[in-house]
Amino acid sequence: MSNPASASRYFVPQPSHWPLVGSLALLLLATGAVLAMNSVAGGSLVLIGGFVVLAIMLFGWFGRVIGESESGSYNGQVDRSFRWAMSWFIFSEVMFFAAFFGALFYVRVLSVPDIASPDQALLWEGFKDQWPTAGPAAKDLFTPMHAWGIPAINTLLLLSSGVTITWAHWGLLANKRQQLIVGLAMTIVLGLVFISLQAYEYFEAYSHLNLKMTTGVYGSTFYMLTGFHGFHVTLGATMLIVILVRSMKGHFTAERHFAFEAVAWYWHFVDVVWLGLFIVVYWL
Amino acid sequence: MQATQHAAHTGNHDDESHGHHPTGLMRWVTTTNHKDIGSMYLWFSFIMFLVGGAMSLIIRGELLAPGLQYVSPEFYNQMLTLHALIMVFGAIMPAFVGFANWMIPMMIGAPDMAFARMNNWSFWLLPPAAILLVASMFVPGGAAGTGWTLYPPLSIQMGMGMDLTIFAVHILGMSSIMGSINIITTILNMRAPGMTLMKMPLFCWTWLVTGFLLIASMPILAGAVTMLLTDRHFGTSFFSAAGGGDPVLFQHIFWFFGHPEVYIIALPAFGVVSHVIPAFSRKHLFGYTSMVYAIAAIGLISFFVWAHHMYVTGIPLTGQLYFMYATMLIAIPTGVKVFNWITTMWRGSLSFETPMLFALGFLVLFTIGGLTGLVLAMTAVDIQLQDTYYVVAHFHYVMVAGALFSAYAGLYFWLPKWTGHMYHEGLGKLHFWSSMIFFNIAFFPQHFLGLAGMPRRIPDYAQQFADFNLISTVGAFGFGISQLLVLVVVFKAVKGGAKAESRPWDGAHGLEWTVPSPAPYHTFEEPPAFDPAEAHA
Numbered sequence: 001m002s003n004p005a006s007a008s009r010y011f012v013p014q015p016s017h018w019p020l021v022g023s024l025a026l027l028l029l030a031t032g033a034v035l036a037m038n039s040v041a042g043g044s045l046v047l048i049g050g051f052v053v054l055a056i057m058l059f060g061w062f063g064r065v066i067g068e069s070e071s072g073s074y075n076g077q078v079d080r081s082f083r084w085a086m087s088w089f090i091f092s093e094v095m096f097f098a099a100f101f102g103a104l105f106y107v108r109v110l111s112v113p114d115i116a117s118p119d120q121a122l123l124w125e126g127f128k129d130q131w132p133t134a135g136p137a138a139k140d141l142f143t144p145m146h147a148w149g150i151p152a153i154n155t156l157l158l159l160s161s162g163v164t165i166t167w168a169h170w171g172l173l174a175n176k177r178q179q180l181i182v183g184l185a186m187t188i189v190l191g192l193v194f195i196s197l198q199a200y201e202y203f204e205a206y207s208h209l210n211l212k213m214t215t216g217v218y219g220s221t222f223y224m225l226t227g228f229h230g231f232h233v234t235l236g237a238t239m240l241i242v243i244l245v246r247s248m249k250g251h252f253t254a255e256r257h258f259a260f261e262a263v264a265w266y267w268h269f270v271d272v273v274w275l276g277l278f279i280v281v282y283w284l
Numbered sequence: 285m286q287a288t289q290h291a292a293h294t295g296n297h298d299d300e301s302h303g304h305h306p307t308g309l310m311r312w313v314t315t316t317n318h319k320d321i322g323s324m325y326l327w328f329s330f331i332m333f334l335v336g337g338a339m340s341l342i343i344r345g346e347l348l349a350p351g352l353q354y355v356s357p358e359f360y361n362q363m364l365t366l367h368a369l370i371m372v373f374g375a376i377m378p379a380f381v382g383f384a385n386w387m388i389p390m391m392i393g394a395p396d397m398a399f400a401r402m403n404n405w406s407f408w409l410l411p412p413a414a415i416l417l418v419a420s421m422f423v424p425g426g427a428a429g430t431g432w433t434l435y436p437p438l439s440i441q442m443g444m445g446m447d448l449t450i451f452a453v454h455i456l457g458m459s460s461i462m463g464s465i466n467i468i469t470t471i472l473n474m475r476a477p478g479m480t481l482m483k484m485p486l487f488c489w490t491w492l493v494t495g496f497l498l499i500a501s502m503p504i505l506a507g508a509v510t511m512l513l514t515d516r517h518f519g520t521s522f523f524s525a526a527g528g529g530d531p532v533l534f535q536h537i538f539w540f541f542g543h544p545e546v547y548i549i550a551l552p553a554f555g556v557v558s559h560v561i562p563a564f565s566r567k568h569l570f571g572y573t574s575m576v577y578a579i580a581a582i583g584l585i586s587f588f589v590w591a592h593h594m595y596v597t598g599i600p601l602t603g604q605l606y607f608m609y610a611t612m613l614i615a616i617p618t619g620v621k622v623f624n625w626i627t628t629m630w631r632g633s634l635s636f637e638t639p640m641l642f643a644l645g646f647l648v649l650f651t652i653g654g655l656t657g658l659v660l661a662m663t664a665v666d667i668q669l670q671d672t673y674y675v676v677a678h679f680h681y682v683m684v685a686g687a688l689f690s691a692y693a694g695l696y697f698w699l700p701k702w703t704g705h706m707y708h709e710g711l712g713k714l715h716f717w718s719s720m721i722f723f724n725i726a727f728f729p730q731h732f733l734g735l736a737g738m739p740r741r742i743p744d745y746a747q748q749f750a751d752f753n754l755i756s757t758v759g760a761f762g763f764g765i766s767q768l769l770v771l772v773v774v775f776k777a778v779k780g781g782a783k784a785e786s787r788p789w790d791g792a793h794g795l796e797w798t799v800p801s802p803a804p805y806h807t808f809e810e811p812p813a814f815d816p817a818e819a820h821a
Contacts, residue, residue, distance in 0.1 A: 010395040010809070015306055015314035019405035026458075027412035030451035037517045038444045061401075077473060081398040084469040092461050092499045099507025099537055103522055111530035124525075135521055135528030213518050217528035220520035224511070 011078050013068070018061040025054035062242075069259070070251060079258055086262045090269050093232070097273055100228065104221040104280060112217070134216030143209040145222065147282035150201045154194050155278050158233075158271045161190035165240075165264050173254050177247070184244040187267070191237040198230045225281055232270045239263045313408070316400035317805065318385045321407050323702075325382030326695075328410055330771075332374030335418075337764050339367040344726075344760040346743050347753050360743035361429030362445075366417060368432035369449070372549070373456045374414055376683065379691045380552035381406075381463050384491050387698065388467060390796035390803060391485045393476025393812040398469040402462055409459035416452040420445035431741055433538055434508075436523040436531045440515050447516070450509045457502040464495035464502075471495075476795065478814040482576065485794050486569060489576050490555030493583040497544040497551075500587070505541040508534060532597050539590035547586045549683065551579060553650075553690035554621060557643045559794070560693045561625050564640035565632030566791035571624040578617035578624075585614050595666045604663040611661035615654065622651055637789075638712030642693035645720050646686060653681030656731070671741070674734025680727045689719070692770070697792075699777050700784035704802035707777040711769060718766035725759025793818050 028050030035043025068074065108131055114120065115136055116129035124136035132144040145151065168183025170176075202223075205211040213223045243263050246252065252260055306314050315321060342363050346355050355363070385403065389396055397403045420427040425443020428434065439446055471492050475484065512534070514520040521527020523534050562569045569575065591599055591607040599607075625647055634640075656678040660666050669675060692715075699707050729752035734740075738749045745753065784801040795818055799807055 012396045012806075013316050013401050015311070015316055016401050016404070017310075017314050019401060019408050020313050022405055023408040023412050026409065026455055027415065030412070030416055030448075030455060034444060034447040034451060037447060037513075081469045081473050084472055085399065085465050088465045088468060088499055089461075092465075092503050095500050096503035096507055099504045099511075102537065102540075103507075103511065103533060106533050106536065107522075107529055111525070111533060112528050114530070115525055115528065133528050135524070135526055137526035213514070213520055217521045220511075220514070220522050220527070220529065224514065224520065 011073055011075060016061075016064070018057055018064065021053060021057040021060070025050050025057055028053060066246065066251070066259075079256070082258050082262065086265060090265060093269065094273075097225075097228070097276075100221070100225050101276065101280070104225065107217045107221065132218035134218055138216050140210055140215075142211045142215050142219075144218065145201070145205060145209070145211065145282060147278065150197050151278055151282040154197055155274065157190050157194045157197070158274050161187045161194075162268060162271050164190065165267055169260065169264060172247075172252060172257055172260060175254050177250075180247050180252075181244065184240060184247060188237055188240045188244060191233060191240065191267075195230060195233055195237065198226065198233075222281060225277055229270065229273055229277055232273070236263070236267050236270050239266065315404055316396070318389050318396045318400065318403065319702075319803065319805065321397075321403050322382045322385030322387075324407050325378045325385055325410075328407070328414075329375045329378035329382060332370050332378070332414065333767070336367050336370035336375055337767065339363045339370070341761060341764050343367060344757040347745070348757045349754065350745055350747055350750050352744055355743070357743050358426065358429055361431075361741065362421065362427040364741060365428050365431055365449075366421070369417060369452075370414075371683070372432065372545070373453075374410070374417070376549050376687045376691070377460065378410060380491075380494075380549070380687075381467075383487075383552065383556065383691070383694050383698075384463075384467050386702065387796060388470060388488055388491060389474070390701075390799065390807050391488055391794055392471065392474060392479060393795050393808050393814060394470060394474035395806060395808050397466050398474055399466045403466050406459045406463040406466065409455050409462075413452040413455040413459070416448045416455070420448035420452075423448065433535075433542070434512065435538075436512060436515065436534050439512055440523065447513065450513050453509050454506055457506045460498045460502050464498040467491050468495040468499075476808075476811050476814045478816075479819075482573065483814075483816070483819040486558040486572065486575055486579075487552070487555035489579055490551040490558075493579050494548050494551045497548050497583055497586065501541040501544040501548070504537060508537040508541065511537070532594070535594050535597060536590070539593045540587070542593065543590045544583075544586045546682070547582055549687045551582065553646070553687045554579065556690045556694035556697070557625065557646055558621075559792070560639045560643040560697050561628050561647075563697070563789045563792040564635055564637060564643075565629045566634075567628055567632045568793070569624070570627040570630075571620070574620055575624055578620040581617040582614060585610065585617075589614065592661055592666070595663050596670050608661055608663045612658060615658055618654055622647065622654075633791075637696070638707070638709060638716055639693045639697035639789075641713065641716040641720075642689045642696065645716065646689040646693060649681055649685030649689065649723070653678060653686055656681065669734055671739055672734035673730040673738045673740055676740050677727050677730035677734060680730070684727070685723055692716075692719075695770070695774075697789070698796075699774070700788040701796060701801050701803055703777045703781075704784055704800075705777045705781035706784050706788060707773050707781065711773050711776070715766060715769040715773065718769070719763060722759045722762035722766055726756050726763050727759070729753075729755045729759075 028046055030050075032043055032045070032047030032050050036047050037043075112131065112133055113129045115124055116127050120127075127136035134140075134142060164183050164186040168180050168187065171179025171183055211222070212219050215222075240263055243260055246259070305311060312320060312324060342355060343360065346353060346360055385397065388394075417427075423444040425445055427445040428439065428442055428449040430439045430442065430446075434446075434449070471484070471488050481489075511520070511522040515523050521529045523529050523531045525531070558569055558575060589607055589611045591603060592611045595604055595607075636644075656674070660669060660675065660678055696707060696712055699705075733749055733752050733756075736749065738745055738753075786800050787797040788801065789797075795812060795814065796803070798812070798815075798818065
């Protein structure tokens, strides 16, 4: 509110049908997912329909926002609102991951030692308190994922991508468009290589290590944590691609480029989550 | 409600927005106006309240007498699960989001919410979630019958209705998170010049903390139900000891969300009461600063007390002691608030219109609910009372007499501002007294049932519990029928009645009372001057 010129004029968007389209998409996605999971005919079709409607909504809604931004409708107050909102959104994502990290800590510190305790010997005879474990009822052997192979390379890739996106930001701030575009492209390539290596790691785990979602609580926490992280990297890479295309179209100025910063914040967030994963899922 | 103001709007907000606004149904579907969206939230929550209320009458009908009379035990379990989910997520929470939408921009001098389009999406996510929940009754196996806590292993064994419930919870969570981000951003970034945080109306403070609680706890619930889903369909073992997991893990995650959820519902209720009591005492709120700190303290401590819902799960004695003391700690900031409300009335020039009656009803009954909460916080006592009707009585005093009575206080308080007409005072008072009396007939005997050992979530019971159950059922039906009165009151006020002045309550303070009644479609085109005399402190 320090700038009276920007404070004297509020921005309120026009009525929009995109929220309703988004709600329809989620209704279709949820219905389709429930039907597909329960093997009801047509469920997958409804699910795909939901994804199509969601994609249309995202293109339409974000296209509208980008248009408003480029036409100069957003003042300093709107910019500050975006900053608050993105920060709180990332906080909500942190809490979502916290639920799964919490589950991992719980099983490692409490439930596995408890199942292996003398109190439970009648139920689960001979089960030893060790990590990783597939649980007392597991029959197949599996090989856990080691930290110092692909995961270590992935750590280097994501940390480097944090550097390249900052370098791209410096380019944007210094009006060096070439540096911005090259930096973004490098970040995207690093992200895509990360996702490919994760996919390869899953393939190896399923085909050679006998490490699956069904591999007891180790498989559960491993796949859910790395899977949700990989999903977020994919989202982040998609957002980076949008920012790259916008940069090539000449969007953003050295002063006004919150979309770039929001995506950069998000990218750093997935980076930090990965470091946590690397330490407590792969390493320790 | 706002149709008459619609034409009068003179847009000075978006360069392209002059003139054409959709009309009819499309107006409501596409709206970016906080008043439209607030009204939709309130109507939606009232419809859900009637649906959830009908389910509670099925429950109470079955409990009219010992033995099974009307429904099967399976259907009884589905009704009590859906009743709770619909009342918590469909009725009470959207009601307070509706108040936030209507009042916060007007209280802080903002033109609208910070993200008006996303605001509309937050609302329109609720109907799909409601459709999924209601549809779950009609799929093979019926709705989830686990109780609203969705504990495994039972929830792992349920049919397709459980999956619909899980996705409904996901969508409701998205709606809550977006709504909270919007409200927090609006409060932090859209206040009129001169309105510092410590001069902000208390309702805004309660929503600032509530928004934080929602953003911090809803993703945890999303994580919990996601684990349920993968345990159900993708072979994970989070909640299965055979795979090294633990069903109690779900309870920890669920209640890490579930306890803040209690304050997500209670804090906005505190906020409404903190406006109503000063207005009808014709005094400023006593101890504004301590109220703000009490709200923040309640919000913070609520994250560290979750296992008081789990004393009988075998958690260690040290854990039980910690959670007992931490839970009792919440009584201190809550006590500060209760004493401040009472002190606000001390030597005030009191009058007892309907909003004040509901606020006083809240104060008395919520305090009873809070004190039974202290009783339940004690580990040794709770081990006796866990899963008895004492718990049911306790949380209905908090949820119904706390949150619902406060919502009614807010409804009667602000209805003149929304509609431009005074409501029918006689009907309002009738509504209050019938609610107050029937509520206590319905729920007070449940304390005795619980102390005598009647378990909750049971469609049948021993003969010795028959009398109090009969009384409780009579009270529940009386309470349910009384709630239809509010529909009459609102329709009458929308259609006509005595013209409301811009400040219909002479003791009310705040920017919202400086604009005409009904409030214009766009309240503030320019940041208003904030008069410190309107501040609550």
